[in-house]
Ligand code: FES
């Protein structure tokens with residue numbers, strides 16, 4: 001393979017020099033995770049050009065409901081109008097630029113800017129200017145702006161609301177088609193009525209690392225038994241001492257290891273990655289404490305499909321959204337080495353409170369501030385970033401499973417469970433978008 005060293009002067013090389021790809025080679029420069037100008041270019045060419053997840057429809061279910069979110073670094077408000085129409089607005093006052101809505105979520109008839117109290121309707125129209133007609137207000141030639149900038153495209157796929165600033169972006173359905181749509185569907189099908197609802201307030205945290213470490217990690221099938229060794233041991237101890245692993249699908253260490261050798265990963269041309277495994281000990285589900293639930297699903301979706309629905313599935317929906325366990329996860333780039341992650345646990349509609357409670361307890365065991373697993377990943381993201389400061393050999397190796405993955409008819413690539421197929425798909429899409437204008441970083 002090439003052992004070229006790229007110049008540290010970003011303006012002297014094209015972005016695609018950050019990725020080395022050959023028949024048995026796939027390496028990414030650490031610069032792609034750490035350089036400020038790459039970060040800024042990502043905002044322009046990735047976050048503004050692709051679909052970003054902004055809300056689940058249960059968060060904005062009623063007229064007047066809103067939540068704040070981000071598209072890359074840009075703050076937005078997702079609103080449900082009195083006519084139930086969805087709007088995504090840039091959360092920036094047309095007067096002097098203040099963030100108009102400071103709340104995480106709520107219900108309102110209007111937004112009032114905290115600075116000089118200009119007022120906006122829930123669809124973003126500017127409806128009031130304080131002191132407009134005062135003698136020292138605005139004269140007859142004043143050109144009044146329309147209101148907060150609306151994000152060009154907003155689409156709802158099966159309850160997942162995405163927005164894109166580029167009016168020419170492909171339809172959301174096309175963007176998600178294939179493994180991503182199938183994984184979303186399977187997550188929904190865990191509910192006998194095909195619906196989820198977000199529970200409570202999300203958990204929000206930050207880490208000192210690049211956003212792409214989180215995007216890669218959520219579908220990384222390679223790290224679990226190593227990074228989360230402490231959790232594996234704890235789960236074993238808990239299960240051994242209580243005889244109960246709850247509804248956590250990992251079960252004991254030996255079974256977790258077996259589970260991780262099952263299933264496949266899929267990489268899509270839009271950069272999405274899927275990591276999925278059919279249910280372990282599937283037949284036993286029909287004899288366990290939730291047999292009624294599994295029988296109900298089996299009747300509805302068929303036994304073969306249920307084996308996947310009841311299995312383990314994770315998705316990285318390029319660029320900012322993931323699903324894993326019973327949670328939605330959104331990552332927000334703040335700087336090259338600073339990322340915010342918001343975790344939304346969800347409940348399944350149409351199942352017993354006891355089942356949902358079990359899933360939530362299982363979630364808490366691994367994720368969140370008191371969880372035993374997610375903190376391991378956060379620590380690794382920071383270590384990843386710190387390691388990149390050693391720049392003499394700058395290439396990260398993403399070649400695992402390259403020799404035994406296979407292209408599918410729909411254009412996706414399927415790999416074995418711990419294959420970095422998903423990461424290569426992510427980076428190919430990243431490169432396509434970053435070089436879309438065919439010019440060097442400048
Ligand atoms: S900045 Fe919003 S009213 Fe002045």
Ligand SMILES: [Fe+2]
Nearest residue numbers: 224227228377
């Ligand atoms: Fe992890």
